[in-house]
Amino acid sequence: MARSIKVSLIGNPNTGKTSLFNRLTGLNQKVGNYPGITVEKKEGICKLDRGIKAHILDLPGTYSLNTTSLDESVVIETLLDRTSKDFPDVAVVVSDVENLKRNLLLFTQIKDLEIPTILVINMADRMKRKAISLDIKQLEEDLKTKVVLVSSRKNMGVEELKKAITDFKSLDIEPCVNASVIDPVYFERLRKAYPNQLLYKLWLVITQDVNFGKIDRNRDLTDLKTTSFEIKSEADLKRLQHKETVVRYQFINGLLKKALSIDTATAKDLRSRLDRILLHKIWGYLIFFTVLLVIFQAIYDWSGYPMDFIDESFASLSSWLSNKLPAGPIADLLSEGIIPGLGGIVIFIPQIAFLFLFISILEESGYMSRVVFLMDHLMKKFGLSGKSVVPLVSGTACAIPAVMATRNIEDWKERLITILVVPFTTCSARLPVYLIIVGLVIPEGSILGGLLSYQALTLMLLYLLGFATAILGAWVLNKILPINRKSFFVMEMPAYKLPILKNVLYTVLEKTKSFVFGAGKIIMAISVILWVLASYGLGEQYTNAEQIVTEKYESENLSEKDLNQKIASHKLEYSFIGYIGKGIEPVVAPLGYDWKIGIAIVSSFAAREVFVGTLATIYSVESDGEDELTIKNRMKEEVNPILGGPLFNFASGISLLLFYAFAMQCMSTLAIVKRETNSWKWPAIQFVAMTVIAYASALAAFQILK
Amino acid sequence: MYTAQIIVVVILFVIALLWLLRKYIGQSKDSNNCGNGDCGCK
Amino acid sequence: MSITIAHLKRGESAIILHFNEIDVPLKLLEMGCLPGNEVTVMQSAPFQDPIYLNINGTHLAIRRETAQKISVERYG
Ligand SMILES: Nc1nc2c(ncn2[C@@H]2O[C@H](COP(=O)(O)OP(=O)(O)O)[C@@H](O)[C@H]2O)c(=O)[nH]1
Ligand SMILES: [Mg+2]
Helix, strand or coil: CCEEEEEEEEECCCCCHHHHHHHHHCCCEEEEECCCCCCEEEEEEEECHHHEEEEEEECCCCCCCCCCCHHHHHHHHHHHCCCCCCCCCEEEEEEEHHHHHHHHHHHHHHHHCCCCEEEEEECHHHCCCCCEEECHHHHHHHHCCEEEECECCCCECHHHHHHHHHCHHHCCCCCCCCHHHHCHHHHHHHHHHCCCCCHHHHHHHHHHHHHCCCCCCCHHHHHHCCCCCCCCCHHHHHHHHHHHHHHHHHHHHHHHHHHEEECHHHHCCHHHHHHHHHCCCCHHHHHHHHHHHHHHHHHHHCCHHHHHHHHHHHHHHHHHHHHHCCCCHHHHHHHHHHHHHHHHHHCCHHHHHHHHHHHHHHHHHCHHHHHHHHHHHHHHHCCCCHHHHHHHHHCCCCHHHHHHHHHHCCCHHHHHHHHHHHHHCCCCCHHHHHHHHHHHHCCCCEECCCCEEHHHHHHHHHHHHHHHHHHHHHHHHHHHCCCCCCCCCEEECCCCCCCCHHHHHHHHHHHHHHHHHHHHHHHHHHHHHHHHHHHCCCCHHHHCHHHHHHHHCHHHCCCHHHHHHHHHHHHHHCCHHHHHHHHHHHHHHHHCCCHHHHHHHHHHCCCCCHHHHHHHHHHHHHCCCCCCCCHHHHHHHCECCCCCCECCCHHHHHHHHHHHHHCCCCHHHHHHHHHHHCCCHHHHHHHHHHHHHHHHHHHHHHHHHC | CHHHHHHHHHHHHHHHHHHHHHHHHHHHCCCCCCCCCCCCCC | CCEEHHHCCCCCEEEEEECCCCCCCHHHHHCCCCCCCEEEEEEECHHHCCEEEEECCEEEEECHHHHCCCEEEECC
16 A cells, blocks of 8 residues: 655754655655745655655755744745645754754754644764764653764664655654743643644744744744733844744753764864865965865866767757658758757756856855855855855856755845845856857967867956946945845854765756757747748748849859859848848847847747757748858858948947846846845846846947957 | 647747746735845835 | 954954944844954955854954954953
8 A cells, every 4th residue: 555754844044855765766866946936946756665655855955943044934935834735754964973963953943833743863973983873762751752873974773764654543642842841821822812722833833923924834833923821022033033042952961961972082083184275365366276276277178079069969969860751841940940949948957057066066065065165255245145146156047046046145235235236147058159159259379288278268357347247336336226234144053074975966966957958949939930931931031032043143053052042131131030030120230230140139038048940940031051151150151231241340349248248138137136125116127227238238249349 | 830830930920929928027926025134024 | 442343463363342234134133243242353355344243153254344343251
């Protein structure tokens, strides 16, 4: 008989929840969002004994149930609402053996909710090195539950945990701390007023309202505020929360005195030695800069080979298809529309993968927090927080997760500013555009004795430009936004760890997949639309194109191939898209672009990476389909209709690069910003300001350089 | 045969267009969630 | 005059005495910053801000402004 159990993994950040989750579920997982909000939610399935299936949920990290952020509120929402479909049959609290004391705070709160709870003490592999010994029996007795020692790195104790989950019915659900001692009178009255409710749950709901106005409570609790029940002031509640924390720590301290011993003499460690170098006042910054440099060189250089291969494969696939398939609109749509469009996205897989590889290694190893530490003072001057570094760095992957990553910034003003400037950082969607333009207009050659090519250097300058604009923007916003800063900042400095390969690979796989499928769908749709618009037209110039062109070039004695090419160009010019493009041309001509680039820019507002695919589709409609040219070679052959000479030259290239560097061309980011700031005001300001900056700087660049 | 293909292409075109429109325009009816406790809701 | 965490030099330890609840975020308490606990300054960034502490076994960083609000007593 197959049964299923719902399991939630809960714990402080960095205790290894995700690692354990990967261990339990393998590739049997999917990432989604909590309905209505954009906190990431990972779900997976783990097969247990007796044919039981466990649905495992990896919840965001939280230090306690006193939530102050959206991320954390997900945890409490899940635990408070017994009717929710995510409400766990059993909660697995994951703790880190080195930080057991702090981790137990959350455990005792969850235990008070009378949910069957298993305590996992993770990172058991580090106990020997740190000379930690534990009395598990004693812990189980005092915490009144099952305690499992696990190492997700070494895959130790995972089977025992699975068994404990299977037997969850036998777990004791008695609380281990009595929170009502912090104000017995008040709690007694609370109990009398709501005899059917769990006391601690009531308390959490009441305090949640202080921090988090709009939490969706159980229906039976919604009347809490409206009744005549005594309401404590915010300051009083805060004081009680502090008191509760103290009471819990008293309990935990007493418990650990009996059950835990650390031989501090042997506990001298890697951390302090590494910190001395990585946080050094000079070396620390130099190392950080070097790390960035290596990342960019890798993204540009190493990924060049697979990219060339992909580019050529798609070009030959296209021509192979158009030869093999019976001629007709469907064959054309495939070989001229969909395949080149898809090629324009697949080609960037190597880069995206590299980028996420580096980001996840930096995060896994604990280095990212050091960067935050190094940068906080400087960032504060610009109205940001050291924690803004993480969004700014992960913004180089994608602005969407970056905007979400601002959630752990305590101060609202610092957070808002970070959200507003993050889209300036060079996201991976800009990379396709940069790469192809840089390859076209920046000469080959290198500096530093061949170490850094001009092209890689340009790319790095573009990244720096992104950061610089973001910082400058923050400085301006800090001056003009009329919001007070509280300047709170608390950050855990995790121990250094060798990244777990499995975690890194899963991250790379998951992000690359979502890039390909997310952007891929958009690009498919756009390439179909573009192809149709480019392949059909109305009016005499379109329908009689052959006749008109043949007559026009009659005297020149063109070869048949050249003539066909001219006809195709003529048709394109008078197709639907040609008309739209001509409408745009006056706006973009001062920037050095022709109407085809104009179309590519407009379609980029769905997603930037569409740029290359769009040009690819337009050019293949225009060519007669026999020659197998790569996108890059096609672009090289384009001629500027007004000025003559190559369309993609230094001036127009720089102008395009600047336009893409500054323009807000990502609807998904706007949607996320709207969600995170809860108003259309901020995304609207962002959109207008960024686009104006983009147009102005592109215009200036082209007019000066041409 | 040719007309049938045209019809398929047109259908694809319409599907693509509707899908994009729905993705970008239909999405705006979000529930009103706010960020931090001390954040923009106020 | 009492001293605060901000007065401690690198490597110095002290016992946390008291602070005002309004000045210190609850999260810091949850991470172990409670009266009676030991605090050691591990490192500080340039301009002594932020400050990297070991409070009761937890390693964390706080800003100078917050550190100035937490009064402590040196050992011995
Ligand atoms: N030594 C050791 N490190 C671990 C173990 N489990 C996780 N880690 C490391 O702990 C860090 C945080 O892990 P992660 O799963 O991301 O934690 P989460 O934030 O709770 O999801 C990573 O650097 C992991 O490599 C373990 O059992 N032993
Ligand atoms: Mg995680």
